[in-house]
Amino acid sequence: MQWSQIKEQTAWNDRKDEAERLAKEAELLKLRHQLQPHFLFNSLNSINALIVAEPKEARKMVQQLSAFLRGTINTDHALIDFAKELEHVQLYLEIEKVRFGHRLMVNLTIDDSALPLKLPPLLLQPLMENAIKFGLYGTTEDVLIDVHAKYSGGFLEISISNPIDADVSTQQGTRFGLKAIMRRLYLIYGRDDLLTTHNSENTFVATLKVPQQS
């Protein structure tokens, strides 16, 4: 091959790589920003209710919702501390608790070893959202979401469990969130075994493993 041809070939390859990288980034961004319209409109509806009955609570919820939305439009690609992602999730949980009242309980068991570990931003929240939706729409009883996070053998390991009724075939859409997360993990780490799910009679458990650099 001539030198000029090789140069052309290399440039073409670079462009191809660049195009692929951009496409991947766009897809990642889109996957990350799949904000559920249900969540947004129902939160606004809760605020609408609170404005008259409990104006101070209404104002608090406006601020929580704003902080949460600001967090979701952050376009930084860098990995973040798990502690930071947890803050974002807490905001989300506060809002959901206002919406669903005592029906929704969340137990967070976070090992200190997990806090400084790294993960892509906005990964945990959609997982929580999925568990809450799955739980709330899968049973008429109170819903306890159990979250465990720890460092384990080179991974940040997070498991989230929600109750389900054995006799309920799930309403449409509840599994969609998980597919989007799996796709994101694949695009970032090139692996499809980082998110696993386990179904027992009354519980659904999703376990996420985020590789840590040694």
Added chain:
Amino acid sequence: MIKAIIIDDEPLSISVTKEYLQHYRDIEVVGECNDGFRALKMIAELKPDLIFLDVQMPKITGLEMLELIDADELPAIIFTTAFEEYALKAFENNAVDYLLKPYSQERFDLAMERLRSRPRMKQNDVQQLTSSHSSSRIVLRDNGQIRIIALKDIRFIEADDDYVKIYCSEGVFMKKVTLKYYENALPSELFLRVHRSTMVNVNYITRIEPYEKTSHLAILSTGDKLQVSKSGYQLLKEVLGI
């Protein structure tokens, strides 16, 4: 006095509706509940004239709940929903109103006005509405119990007068709808009407044998043998690519 029940899984959402209703002295809220199961009991006991109904709720949706109300007990309905991808068009064509959350007092008042001037929704209208809302399951009553059956567990559905018989892994169940209804409501790549009185889940078909002169038999993996008409056979050939 008009008796009303508010059905919504979010307590604050119920309180908005109650607040807007304060202006209506002829409407009394006789009950409120957070899911379709309790709502069905409440409707049977309190016989309301009007219900406010959320769509996405625990275990069964508001639409599925409507299918389970006896035709002569069907109250007037105003849907309240945050976001419905599929159903809005269907709502527009029906004798019913829907309120998109968060809604204003003015929009609420308009719904109440319409309620008084429009004819009531009948069970037929409910079926029209629900059939356009394609689902991955069938909800029905069986001896007072509510059953939720996943489509993948259903082998075939058979017409029987005003009812259909649903053959699934847990037994045979009846529901008061026409087979035509399910032709619209069920995914057409999964359930095929292979005979005037039968729809079959294609995933259960293991082979097809000639039967008498012009028809065929579909043999299911469970051993069931279903008669297939001439046009049903054409349909099977198209969908299964044989």
